[in-house]
Amino acid sequence: MEFLGTTQTANYCSPRKTCDYTALPPAVPAPEIQECYQPYYLPGYRYLHSWRPSLFYKISNTQTCQDDQATCRSALRPPTILPALRSALFCRYSPHDWDQSNQLQIRGAEASRLWAGRLMGDSMRLMQDKDQLTQQMQQGTCRNLSQRLSDIGFWKSELGYELERLLNENCSMDTVKKRLECAAEEANCPLQVALECLYQREKRIGIDLVHDNVEKNLIQEVDLLKCCQEQMRKLAQRIEIQMRDNRDAQHALERDLGDKNSAQFIDEKCFNLRNTSDCISFFHGMEKVDGTVSVPETWAKFSNDNIRHSQNMRANSIRLREEAENLFENLSNQMWKQFTNTNLAFKARISEVMDVKNKLQTQLAKTLQEIFQTENTIMLLERSIMAKECPTWSCAGTSLSSSS
Incomplete structure:
Protein backbone atom coordinates (compact mmCIF):
# COMPACT_ATOMS: atom_id res chain seq x y z
CA MET A 1 0.00 0.00 0.00
CA TYR A 93 -1.47 27.29 -2.10
CA SER A 94 1.19 29.89 -1.82
CA PRO A 95 2.88 31.24 1.33
CA HIS A 96 0.85 34.40 0.90
CA ASP A 97 -2.32 32.35 0.93
CA TRP A 98 -1.09 30.51 3.99
CA ASP A 99 -0.27 33.75 5.83
CA GLN A 100 -3.56 35.29 4.78
CA SER A 101 -5.45 32.22 6.01
CA ASN A 102 -3.72 32.39 9.38
CA GLN A 103 -4.33 36.12 9.68
CA LEU A 104 -7.99 35.64 8.82
CA GLN A 105 -8.37 32.91 11.36
CA ILE A 106 -6.63 35.00 14.00
CA ARG A 107 -8.79 38.03 13.22
CA GLY A 108 -11.90 35.84 13.19
CA ALA A 109 -10.96 34.34 16.55
CA GLU A 110 -10.30 37.83 17.98
CA ALA A 111 -13.61 39.08 16.59
CA SER A 112 -15.39 36.05 18.02
CA ARG A 113 -13.75 36.60 21.40
CA LEU A 114 -14.60 40.30 21.26
CA TRP A 115 -18.19 39.54 20.33
CA ALA A 116 -18.38 36.86 23.03
CA GLY A 117 -17.00 39.33 25.59
CA ARG A 118 -19.55 41.94 24.57
CA LEU A 119 -22.31 39.35 24.65
CA MET A 120 -21.20 38.20 28.07
CA GLY A 121 -21.10 41.80 29.31
CA ASP A 122 -24.55 42.47 27.91
CA SER A 123 -25.80 39.27 29.49
CA MET A 124 -24.35 40.26 32.87
CA ARG A 125 -25.84 43.74 32.63
CA LEU A 126 -29.19 42.24 31.58
CA MET A 127 -29.11 39.84 34.51
CA GLN A 128 -28.22 42.66 36.88
CA ASP A 129 -30.96 44.86 35.48
CA LYS A 130 -33.51 42.08 35.72
CA ASP A 131 -32.39 41.22 39.25
CA GLN A 132 -32.67 44.85 40.27
CA LEU A 133 -36.05 45.16 38.55
CA THR A 134 -37.23 41.97 40.24
CA GLN A 135 -36.11 43.25 43.64
CA GLN A 136 -37.81 46.58 43.04
CA MET A 137 -41.02 44.83 41.97
CA GLN A 138 -40.90 42.54 44.99
CA GLN A 139 -40.31 45.51 47.29
CA GLY A 140 -43.19 47.36 45.65
CA THR A 141 -45.38 44.29 45.99
CA CYS A 142 -44.42 43.99 49.66
CA ARG A 143 -45.33 47.63 50.22
CA ASN A 144 -48.62 47.15 48.42
CA LEU A 145 -49.36 44.02 50.44
CA SER A 146 -48.53 45.79 53.71
CA GLN A 147 -50.78 48.68 52.71
CA ARG A 148 -53.45 46.21 51.73
CA LEU A 149 -53.13 44.42 55.06
CA SER A 150 -53.43 47.72 56.92
CA ASP A 151 -56.55 48.59 54.91
CA ILE A 152 -58.04 45.18 55.60
CA GLY A 153 -57.22 45.55 59.29
CA PHE A 154 -58.87 48.98 59.39
CA TRP A 155 -62.07 47.77 57.72
CA LYS A 156 -62.06 44.65 59.88
CA SER A 157 -61.97 46.77 63.02
CA GLU A 158 -64.73 49.03 61.69
CA LEU A 159 -66.89 46.08 60.70
CA GLY A 160 -66.27 44.33 64.02
CA TYR A 161 -67.11 47.48 66.02
CA GLU A 162 -70.26 48.09 63.99
CA LEU A 163 -71.26 44.43 64.25
CA GLU A 164 -70.86 44.51 68.03
CA ARG A 165 -73.00 47.65 68.32
CA LEU A 166 -75.61 46.14 66.03
CA LEU A 167 -75.74 42.98 68.14
CA ASN A 168 -76.22 45.06 71.29
CA GLU A 169 -78.95 47.01 69.54
CA ASN A 170 -80.64 43.77 68.53
CA CYS A 171 -80.56 42.62 72.14
CA SER A 172 -82.09 45.91 73.28
CA MET A 173 -84.77 45.65 70.59
CA ASP A 174 -85.56 42.11 71.66
CA THR A 175 -85.91 43.28 75.26
CA VAL A 176 -88.26 46.10 74.24
CA LYS A 177 -90.30 43.72 72.13
CA LYS A 178 -90.67 41.31 75.05
CA ARG A 179 -91.69 44.21 77.31
CA LEU A 180 -94.37 45.30 74.83
CA GLU A 181 -95.72 41.81 74.45
CA CYS A 182 -95.67 41.28 78.21
CA ALA A 183 -97.40 44.62 78.83
CA ALA A 184 -100.03 43.79 76.23
CA GLU A 185 -100.65 40.45 77.93
CA GLU A 186 -100.72 42.02 81.39
CA ALA A 187 -103.35 44.51 80.22
CA ASN A 188 -105.77 41.62 79.95
CA CYS A 189 -106.19 41.48 83.73
CA PRO A 190 -107.51 45.05 84.22
CA LEU A 191 -109.51 44.63 81.03
CA GLN A 192 -111.19 41.53 82.43
CA VAL A 193 -111.82 43.37 85.70
CA ALA A 194 -113.45 46.29 83.88
CA LEU A 195 -115.57 43.95 81.78
CA GLU A 196 -116.56 42.02 84.91
CA CYS A 197 -117.58 45.28 86.56
CA LEU A 198 -119.75 46.20 83.60
CA TYR A 199 -121.27 42.71 83.61
CA GLN A 200 -121.99 42.86 87.32
CA ARG A 201 -123.52 46.32 87.04
CA GLU A 202 -125.94 44.98 84.48
CA LYS A 203 -127.52 43.06 87.34
CA ARG A 204 -128.93 46.22 88.79
CA ILE A 205 -132.72 46.38 89.00
CA GLY A 206 -135.11 49.01 87.97
CA ILE A 207 -134.19 52.60 88.32
CA ASP A 208 -130.70 51.61 89.52
CA LEU A 209 -129.78 50.77 85.91
CA VAL A 210 -128.57 54.30 85.47
CA HIS A 211 -125.86 55.34 82.98
CA ASP A 212 -123.73 57.03 85.58
CA ASN A 213 -120.12 58.21 85.64
CA VAL A 214 -118.95 54.82 86.84
CA GLU A 215 -120.32 53.13 83.77
CA LYS A 216 -118.89 55.83 81.53
CA ASN A 217 -115.46 55.50 83.12
CA LEU A 218 -115.58 51.74 82.91
CA ILE A 219 -116.40 51.88 79.20
CA GLN A 220 -113.61 54.40 78.68
CA GLU A 221 -111.22 52.16 80.59
CA VAL A 222 -112.14 49.15 78.46
CA ASP A 223 -111.65 51.13 75.25
CA LEU A 224 -108.38 52.56 76.53
CA LEU A 225 -107.04 49.14 77.50
CA LYS A 226 -107.96 47.69 74.12
CA CYS A 227 -106.41 50.67 72.34
CA CYS A 228 -103.23 50.33 74.43
CA GLN A 229 -102.99 46.64 73.61
CA GLU A 230 -103.45 47.34 69.94
CA GLN A 231 -100.80 50.07 69.95
CA MET A 232 -98.32 47.90 71.82
CA ARG A 233 -98.90 44.94 69.49
CA LYS A 234 -98.50 47.14 66.40
CA LEU A 235 -95.28 48.59 67.79
CA ALA A 236 -94.09 45.06 68.60
CA GLN A 237 -94.75 44.07 64.97
CA ARG A 238 -92.79 47.11 63.75
CA ILE A 239 -89.95 46.14 66.09
CA GLU A 240 -90.05 42.58 64.69
CA ILE A 241 -89.74 43.94 61.14
CA GLN A 242 -86.90 46.21 62.24
CA MET A 243 -85.15 43.31 63.92
CA ARG A 244 -85.44 41.36 60.67
CA ASP A 245 -83.79 44.26 58.85
CA ASN A 246 -81.14 44.39 61.56
CA ARG A 247 -80.44 40.69 61.09
CA ASP A 248 -80.04 41.26 57.34
CA ALA A 249 -77.52 44.02 58.05
CA GLN A 250 -75.85 41.73 60.59
CA HIS A 251 -75.52 38.93 58.03
CA ALA A 252 -74.06 41.38 55.50
CA LEU A 253 -71.51 42.55 58.08
CA GLU A 254 -70.63 39.00 59.08
CA ARG A 255 -70.23 37.93 55.45
CA ASP A 256 -68.07 40.97 54.68
CA LEU A 257 -66.04 40.35 57.84
CA GLY A 258 -65.53 36.70 56.83
CA ASP A 259 -64.35 37.81 53.39
CA LYS A 260 -61.96 40.25 55.03
CA ASN A 261 -60.57 37.46 57.23
CA SER A 262 -60.01 35.23 54.19
CA ALA A 263 -58.37 38.07 52.26
CA GLN A 264 -56.16 38.91 55.24
CA PHE A 265 -55.07 35.28 55.58
CA ILE A 266 -54.21 35.09 51.87
CA ASP A 267 -52.37 38.43 51.84
CA GLU A 268 -50.44 37.56 54.99
CA LYS A 269 -49.38 34.29 53.40
CA CYS A 270 -48.31 36.14 50.25
CA PHE A 271 -46.53 38.79 52.33
CA ASN A 272 -44.53 36.13 54.20
CA LEU A 273 -43.47 34.31 51.02
CA ARG A 274 -39.79 34.54 50.09
CA ASN A 275 -37.72 33.33 47.17
CA THR A 276 -36.46 30.49 49.36
CA SER A 277 -39.90 29.42 50.59
CA ASP A 278 -41.08 25.88 50.03
CA CYS A 279 -43.92 24.77 47.80
CA ILE A 280 -43.50 27.62 45.32
CA SER A 281 -44.71 26.68 41.86
CA PHE A 282 -45.07 28.51 38.59
CA PHE A 283 -48.47 28.55 36.96
CA HIS A 284 -48.58 29.60 33.34
CA GLY A 285 -51.03 32.33 32.48
CA MET A 286 -51.96 33.28 36.05
CA GLU A 287 -50.91 36.87 35.42
CA LYS A 288 -53.54 37.09 32.67
CA VAL A 289 -56.40 35.81 34.82
CA ASP A 290 -58.65 38.60 36.02
CA GLY A 291 -60.52 37.03 38.87
CA THR A 292 -61.29 40.29 40.68
CA VAL A 293 -64.77 41.76 40.79
CA SER A 294 -63.87 45.18 42.14
CA VAL A 295 -61.20 47.80 42.43
CA PRO A 296 -59.90 49.30 45.70
CA GLU A 297 -62.40 52.17 45.46
CA THR A 298 -65.42 49.92 44.98
CA TRP A 299 -64.01 47.48 47.55
CA ALA A 300 -63.84 50.20 50.20
CA LYS A 301 -67.22 51.57 49.10
CA PHE A 302 -68.80 48.14 49.58
CA SER A 303 -67.67 47.91 53.20
CA ASN A 304 -68.57 51.55 53.79
CA ASP A 305 -72.07 50.95 52.41
CA ASN A 306 -72.51 47.95 54.70
CA ILE A 307 -71.46 50.02 57.69
CA ARG A 308 -73.74 52.91 56.70
CA HIS A 309 -76.65 50.50 56.21
CA SER A 310 -76.02 49.05 59.65
CA GLN A 311 -75.85 52.55 61.15
CA ASN A 312 -79.18 53.43 59.52
CA MET A 313 -80.72 50.26 60.93
CA ARG A 314 -79.38 51.11 64.36
CA ALA A 315 -80.78 54.64 64.08
CA ASN A 316 -84.20 53.23 63.16
CA SER A 317 -83.95 50.82 66.08
CA ILE A 318 -83.08 53.63 68.46
CA ARG A 319 -86.08 55.64 67.25
CA LEU A 320 -88.34 52.64 67.75
CA ARG A 321 -86.99 52.07 71.25
CA GLU A 322 -87.56 55.72 72.11
CA GLU A 323 -91.04 55.48 70.66
CA ALA A 324 -91.66 52.38 72.75
CA GLU A 325 -90.43 54.13 75.89
CA ASN A 326 -92.67 57.12 75.16
CA LEU A 327 -95.56 54.78 74.46
CA PHE A 328 -94.96 53.01 77.76
CA GLU A 329 -94.94 56.29 79.59
CA ASN A 330 -98.01 57.73 77.86
CA LEU A 331 -100.04 54.56 78.11
CA SER A 332 -99.13 54.05 81.73
CA ASN A 333 -100.14 57.65 82.50
CA GLN A 334 -103.41 57.30 80.60
CA MET A 335 -104.21 53.96 82.17
CA TRP A 336 -103.35 55.20 85.63
CA LYS A 337 -105.42 58.35 85.08
CA GLN A 338 -108.36 56.35 83.82
CA PHE A 339 -107.98 53.88 86.66
CA THR A 340 -107.99 56.78 89.11
CA ASN A 341 -111.03 58.37 87.48
CA THR A 342 -112.88 55.07 87.58
CA ASN A 343 -112.00 54.58 91.23
CA LEU A 344 -113.09 58.12 92.04
CA ALA A 345 -116.32 57.57 90.15
CA PHE A 346 -116.84 54.35 92.06
CA LYS A 347 -116.17 56.10 95.35
CA ALA A 348 -118.48 58.96 94.45
CA ARG A 349 -121.17 56.56 93.31
CA ILE A 350 -120.77 54.44 96.38
CA SER A 351 -120.96 57.56 98.54
CA GLU A 352 -124.10 58.69 96.73
CA VAL A 353 -125.63 55.25 97.04
CA MET A 354 -124.76 55.12 100.71
CA ASP A 355 -126.27 58.55 101.29
CA VAL A 356 -129.41 57.63 99.44
CA LYS A 357 -129.48 54.32 101.22
CA ASN A 358 -129.12 56.01 104.58
CA LYS A 359 -131.81 58.48 103.69
CA LEU A 360 -134.07 55.73 102.50
CA GLN A 361 -133.37 53.77 105.63
CA THR A 362 -134.17 56.84 107.72
CA GLN A 363 -137.36 57.41 105.80
CA LEU A 364 -138.14 53.74 106.09
CA ALA A 365 -137.61 53.89 109.79
CA LYS A 366 -139.82 56.94 110.07
CA THR A 367 -142.39 55.36 107.85
CA LEU A 368 -142.31 52.19 109.90
CA GLN A 369 -142.63 54.27 113.04
CA GLU A 370 -145.54 56.12 111.55
CA ILE A 371 -147.06 52.88 110.45
CA PHE A 372 -146.56 51.53 113.95
CA GLN A 373 -148.14 54.61 115.44
CA THR A 374 -150.97 54.44 112.95
CA GLU A 375 -151.52 50.80 113.77
CA ASN A 376 -151.56 51.70 117.48
CA THR A 377 -154.03 54.45 116.77
CA ILE A 378 -156.17 52.03 114.80
CA MET A 379 -155.97 49.58 117.67
CA LEU A 380 -156.96 52.28 120.15
CA LEU A 381 -159.78 53.31 117.92
CA GLU A 382 -160.94 49.75 117.69
CA ARG A 383 -160.70 49.41 121.45
CA SER A 384 -162.61 52.66 121.86
CA ILE A 385 -165.28 51.49 119.49
CA MET A 386 -165.50 48.20 121.26
CA ALA A 387 -165.77 50.07 124.55
CA LYS A 388 -168.65 52.09 123.24
CA GLU A 389 -170.56 49.04 122.11
CA CYS A 390 -171.79 48.11 125.64
CA PRO A 391 -173.37 51.42 126.41
CA THR A 392 -174.92 51.42 123.01
CA TRP A 393 -176.51 47.99 123.51
CA SER A 394 -177.76 48.95 127.00
CA CYS A 395 -179.42 52.07 125.72
CA ALA A 396 -181.06 50.12 122.99
CA GLY A 397 -182.47 47.56 125.44
CA THR A 398 -183.94 50.20 127.73
CA SER A 399 -185.74 51.83 124.91
CA LEU A 400 -187.18 48.51 123.76
CA SER A 401 -188.44 47.66 127.24
CA SER A 402 -190.15 50.98 127.71
CA SER A 403 -191.89 50.74 124.45
CA SER A 404 -193.28 47.36 125.20
Missing part, protein backbone atom coordinates in the same frame (compact mmCIF):
# COMPACT_ATOMS: atom_id res chain seq x y z
CA GLU A 2 1.16 3.47 -0.75
CA PHE A 3 0.12 6.91 0.48
CA LEU A 4 -3.67 6.82 0.99
CA GLY A 5 -4.66 10.45 1.22
CA THR A 6 -3.63 14.07 1.24
CA THR A 7 -5.64 17.17 1.95
CA GLN A 8 -9.44 17.73 2.08
CA THR A 9 -9.88 18.08 -1.67
CA ALA A 10 -7.24 15.50 -2.66
CA ASN A 11 -8.18 12.21 -4.21
CA TYR A 12 -7.55 8.99 -2.37
CA CYS A 13 -4.75 6.68 -3.50
CA SER A 14 -4.83 3.03 -4.24
CA PRO A 15 -2.19 0.29 -4.86
CA ARG A 16 0.42 1.46 -7.34
CA LYS A 17 -0.11 0.49 -10.98
CA THR A 18 2.24 0.78 -13.86
CA CYS A 19 1.18 3.65 -16.05
CA ASP A 20 2.83 6.43 -17.92
CA TYR A 21 2.95 9.88 -16.49
CA THR A 22 2.77 11.42 -19.89
CA ALA A 23 -0.97 11.21 -19.98
CA LEU A 24 -3.32 11.08 -17.05
CA PRO A 25 -6.93 10.04 -17.08
CA PRO A 26 -9.47 12.77 -16.87
CA ALA A 27 -10.11 13.90 -13.34
CA VAL A 28 -13.48 13.05 -11.98
CA PRO A 29 -14.84 15.59 -9.55
CA ALA A 30 -15.24 14.34 -6.02
CA PRO A 31 -18.79 13.94 -4.76
CA GLU A 32 -20.08 16.86 -2.78
CA ILE A 33 -20.73 16.16 0.84
CA GLN A 34 -23.40 18.32 2.52
CA GLU A 35 -22.95 18.83 6.20
CA CYS A 36 -25.93 19.27 8.46
CA TYR A 37 -23.92 21.43 10.85
CA GLN A 38 -23.28 24.99 9.72
CA PRO A 39 -21.04 27.04 11.97
CA TYR A 40 -22.12 30.43 13.24
CA TYR A 41 -20.22 33.46 11.93
CA LEU A 42 -20.53 37.02 13.05
CA PRO A 43 -22.00 39.46 10.58
CA GLY A 44 -19.40 41.34 8.57
CA TYR A 45 -16.87 38.49 8.65
CA ARG A 46 -15.98 36.21 5.78
CA TYR A 47 -16.20 32.48 5.97
CA LEU A 48 -13.17 30.66 7.22
CA HIS A 49 -12.58 28.89 3.93
CA SER A 50 -12.81 32.13 1.96
CA TRP A 51 -9.00 32.37 1.99
CA ARG A 52 -8.73 29.47 -0.39
CA PRO A 53 -7.49 30.55 -3.81
CA SER A 54 -9.82 30.42 -6.70
CA LEU A 55 -7.30 28.49 -8.73
CA PHE A 56 -7.68 24.75 -8.33
CA TYR A 57 -5.45 22.19 -9.81
CA LYS A 58 -6.26 20.84 -13.23
CA ILE A 59 -5.36 17.37 -14.22
CA SER A 60 -4.39 16.81 -17.77
CA ASN A 61 -6.79 14.66 -19.64
CA THR A 62 -4.06 13.38 -21.93
CA GLN A 63 -2.57 11.07 -19.35
CA THR A 64 -3.14 7.46 -20.36
CA CYS A 65 -1.95 4.18 -19.06
CA GLN A 66 0.62 2.10 -21.04
CA ASP A 67 -1.58 -0.85 -20.82
CA ASP A 68 -4.82 -0.31 -22.57
CA GLN A 69 -6.40 -2.84 -20.34
CA ALA A 70 -5.02 -1.12 -17.26
CA THR A 71 -7.29 1.84 -17.62
CA CYS A 72 -9.01 3.12 -14.53
CA ARG A 73 -11.83 0.81 -13.79
CA SER A 74 -13.61 3.26 -11.53
CA ALA A 75 -14.20 6.93 -11.92
CA LEU A 76 -13.83 7.44 -8.20
CA ARG A 77 -10.41 5.76 -8.04
CA PRO A 78 -7.90 7.96 -9.84
CA PRO A 79 -4.39 6.67 -10.30
CA THR A 80 -1.88 7.06 -7.53
CA ILE A 81 0.36 10.11 -7.60
CA LEU A 82 3.51 10.41 -5.58
CA PRO A 83 3.36 13.12 -2.90
CA ALA A 84 6.58 14.75 -4.01
CA LEU A 85 5.59 14.75 -7.61
CA ARG A 86 2.05 15.94 -6.71
CA SER A 87 3.43 18.77 -4.61
CA ALA A 88 5.85 19.72 -7.33
CA LEU A 89 3.37 19.57 -10.17
CA PHE A 90 0.06 20.58 -8.53
CA CYS A 91 0.82 23.08 -5.79
CA ARG A 92 -2.49 24.75 -4.80
